[in-house]
Amino acid sequence: MYTNFFYALRREGIPVSITEWMTLxxxxxxxxxxSSLSGFYYxxxxxxxxxxxxxxxxxxxxxxYFQGMETPEQLLDQVSQWMENxxxxxxxxxxxxxxxLKKLGLPDWESLKAALEERLRTQDGxxxxxxxxxxxxxxSPFGHSGFHPGGVRIGGESYGQSAVKVATERNYRDYRSDExxxxxxxxxxxxxxRQFSTRLDGVKDQLDLEDTIDETCKNAGRLKLVWTRPRKNxxxxxxxxxxxxxxxxxxNICSQLFSAVHKSSHFKDLKFYYxxxxxYDLLYLDASNNPKKAVKTEDILxxxxxxxxxxxxxxxxxxxxxxxxxxxNIYWGIGNEEPGITWLxxxxxxxxxxxxxxxxxxxxxxxxxxxQTLKIVRDMFPMFELTLEGLDRAIKKLMVRK
Amino acid sequence: xxxxxxYQGTEDYIVSNDLQNSVNISxxxxxxxxxxxxxxxxxxxxxxxxxxxxxxxxxxxxxxSTTKAQDGLYVYDTVQRLYDSxxxxxxxxxIQQYIKLGKLGEAFESNERVVLLIDEIDKAxxxxxxxxxxELDVMNFYIPETxxxxxxxxxxxxxxxxxxxxxxxxxxxxxxxFHYIDFPDQTMMKEIVHVHFPDLENQLLAEALKAFYWLxxxxxxxxxxxxxxxxxxxxxLTIGGIEPDKIAQExxxxxxxxxxxxxxxxxxxxxxxxGTEAPSRxxxxx
Numbered sequence: 278m279y280t281n282f283f284y285a286l287r288r289e290g291i292p293v294s295i296t297e298w299m300t301l302x303x304x305x306x307x308x309x310x311x312s313s314l315s316g317f318y319y320x321x322x323x324x325x326x327x328x329x330x331x332x333x334x335x336x337x338x339x340x341x342y343f344q345g346m347e348t349p350e351q352l353l354d355q356v357s358q359w360m361e362n363x364x365x366x367x368x369x370x371x372x373x374x375x376x377x378l379k380k381l382g383l384p385d386w387e388s389l390k391a392a393l394e395e396r397l398r399t400q401d402g403x404x405x406x407x408x409x410x411x412x413x414x415x416x417s418p419f420g421h422s423g424f425h426p427g428g429v430r431i432g433g434e435s436y437g438q439s440a441v442k443v444a445t446e447r448n449y450r451d452y453r454s455d456e457x458x459x460x461x462x463x464x465x466x467x468x469x470x471r472q473f474s475t476r477l478d479g480v481k482d483q484l485d486l487e488d489t490i491d492e493t494c495k496n497a498g499r500l501k502l503v504w505t506r507p508r509k510n511x512x513x514x515x516x517x518x519x520x521x522x523x524x525x526x527x528x529n530i531c532s533q534l535f536s537a538v539h540k541s542s543h544f545k546d547l548k549f550y551y552x553x554x555x556x557y558d559l560l561y562l563d564a565s566n567n568p569k570k571a572v573k574t575e576d577i578l579x580x581x582x583x584x585x586x587x588x589x590x591x592x593x594x595x596x597x598x599x600x601x602x603x604x605x606n607i608y609w610g611i612g613n614e615e616p617g618i619t620w621l622x623x624x625x626x627x628x629x630x631x632x633x634x635x636x637x638x639x640x641x642x643x644x645x646x647x648x649q650t651l652k653i654v655r656d657m658f659p660m661f662e663l664t665l666e667g668l669d670r671a672i673k674k675l676m677v678r679k
Numbered sequence: 680x681x682x683x684x685x686y687q688g689t690e691d692y693i694v695s696n697d698l699q700n701s702v703n704i705s706x707x708x709x710x711x712x713x714x715x716x717x718x719x720x721x722x723x724x725x726x727x728x729x730x731x732x733x734x735x736x737x738x739x740x741x742x743x744s745t746t747k748a749q750d751g752l753y754v755y756d757t758v759q760r761l762y763d764s765x766x767x768x769x770x771x772x773x774i775q776q777y778i779k780l781g782k783l784g785e786a787f788e789s790n791e792r793v794v795l796l797i798d799e800i801d802k803a804x805x806x807x808x809x810x811x812x813x814e815l816d817v818m819n820f821y822i823p824e825t826x827x828x829x830x831x832x833x834x835x836x837x838x839x840x841x842x843x844x845x846x847x848x849x850x851x852x853x854x855x856x857f858h859y860i861d862f863p864d865q866t867m868m869k870e871i872v873h874v875h876f877p878d879l880e881n882q883l884l885a886e887a888l889k890a891f892y893w894l895x896x897x898x899x900x901x902x903x904x905x906x907x908x909x910x911x912x913x914x915x916l917t918i919g920g921i922e923p924d925k926i927a928q929e930x931x932x933x934x935x936x937x938x939x940x941x942x943x944x945x946x947x948x949x950x951x952x953x954g955t956e957a958p959s960r961x962x963x964x965x
Contacts, residue, residue, distance in 0.1 A: 294853050296854070300708060304704060304708055307707060309704055309707055309708070320700070320704055322857075323700070324708075324856055326857060327852035332859070499766075500761055500762070500765055579901075
């Protein structure tokens with residue numbers, strides 16, 4: 278009964294398990310839904326959904342299942358069919374780019390979005406190499422493997438590095454691989470990130486052997502126990518990692534660091550989140566950057582204490598719009614009210630112990646595509662190369678308030 | 680068999696329909712009820728209300744950051760036994776007398792059904808909820824020291840509250856019925872205040888609520904004022920004999936509503952800009 282509803286919920290990203298589903302069946306069999314749809318709504322929600330942040334997704338799934346409403350996902354499928362059999366990536370020279378930039382200008386996001394919607398309505402098939410329709414290898418703002426100063430990349434790989442929005446499958450490969458080379462060195466470096474708690478706070482639950490012997494002797498041999506507080510590492514760490522797009526070439530070194538951080542069991546607490554190019558209102562829980570598996574940045578800022586140390590890993594090279602504009606988020610459909618820079622500032626302000634690790638070698642920082650944003654970010658966060666030496670320096674920096 | 684226990688709220692605790700439903704679902708399914716919600720939405724009071732409404736005793740287990748799951752089951756006072764053996768005053772061979780049941784054990788041992796409130800479970804260590812999974816599932820535990828098994832005579836109604844300071848483990852969540860208490864809207868808040876101050880003037884209440892919800896709509900507050908703060912404030916307003924029409928303009932006794940310095944400054948600034956604006960242009964945040 279209702280099995281498809283179960284899958285609808287899971288499709289929306291709600292982690293419903295079989296156990297909970299069986300509980301719901303049990304509840305229905307004893308008539309707790311009171312034979313009404315709204316009764317069922319509350320019953321199923323109470324049993325299946327365990328966080329208020331999933332309520333919205335639950336509502337969506339409920340609507341879809343009980344009213345048969347369609348989501349725009351189907352539209353995306355159709356567009357991705359047009360994108361099959363692409364033209365080879367067309368490399369545009371710097372002059373050509375500048376010329377195009379002059380000719381086409383930088384569109385604003387709203388009109389771009391409207392234009393794409395219009396194209397989606399009127400386009401009937403695949404178009405490649407042109408300047409208007411959704412297709413590949415041309416100078417139309419929509420599609421991939423071409424160039425447009427401020428277009429929407431749909432599927433494919435990033436070649437021109439300036440698509441304002443990406444509407445792709447976002448199945449970036451997960452970084453959770455078991456790298457061994459280099460991991461150990463990283464681990465050793467991370468071990469320095471340690472700060473023992475004072476013996477001033479915490480529970481007295483460790484037997485202080487010396488004092489116990491002392492006190493017992495003074496007590497004429499009658500046992501007197503003395504307890505003390507154990508010393509534990511009190512370092513708490515948040516790691517924010519940029520994935521996908523321009524970070525793809527550095528996937529290897531990033532996954533080494535990832536493994537090292539996860540093997541370091543000495544932190545009191547470790548939080549690991551992902552982002553793409555810049556921080557916005559959502560942080561993702563895995564490298565797929567799926568908004569259904571995400572937490573609100575605001576919640577992180579509010580719920581975590583400022584004694585967490587923040588390590589951000591990213592190239593900080595992006596289109597200026599991604600950093601400075603609202604709705605600059607490169608992902609299609611995820612608008613952001615506030616520009617990325619505001620979020621970066623908030624993180625930097627809330628967590629005074631912060632560093633930025635950049636996989637780009639330092640010598641390229643001034644010249645790379647995106648150096649403008651890199652500089653802005655660098656002014657906000659102390660930036661180090663993602664190398665062993667850079668990590669060492671970063672960790673020293675993390676131990677002192679900047 | 681239908682369960683005769685049916686929760687309907689109590690006169691001093693206003694309960695929304697879906698919360699009432701959730702409670703009854705959890706009672707009928709014999710699953711713990713996990714309650715989340717903003718501080719001050721009456722999570723803890725709910726358990727009291729359930730106990731009173733169903734005519735059962737309430738056992739409260741307050742969780743602190745140092746609480747261990749074991750504390751809730753039983754504590755074996757080894758040190759006392761050691762002392763006793765040294766002084767030789769008692770016969771220490773009976774371990775039984777050094778086993779002290781915790782709150783969960785107490786709830787199991789009770790001769791009648793009880794309501795067990797595990798308050799602020801998120802305060803404890805991350806592993807804490809997982810350590811209780813088995814006991815809450817089968818409602819018994821084993822004491823190896825005495826070879827005894829303590830099992831519940833009547834399955835207690837378990838209410839668990841969380842302030843969402845920590846994420847709770849999935850395995851634990853799977854076994855619970857979940858309810859999120861929404862912040863009450865103006866109509867419901869009116870009822871709530873009325874329960875506490877039946878003689879309150881309508882105009883005063885209306886003005887106070889207007890100011891209160893305006894305050895909550897300010898973006899960037901670190902800690903939004905909650906129901907309990909509103910109740911304190913209303914009391915302060917009545918004791919202070921404040922004119923109703925001054926409330927929204929000046930928000931007297933702001934200190935009872937806001938507890939953080941930054942929030943205080945922010946609100947005063949907002950209050951100031953709102954005051955200088957023409958009333959028709961007054962915005963409610965943006």
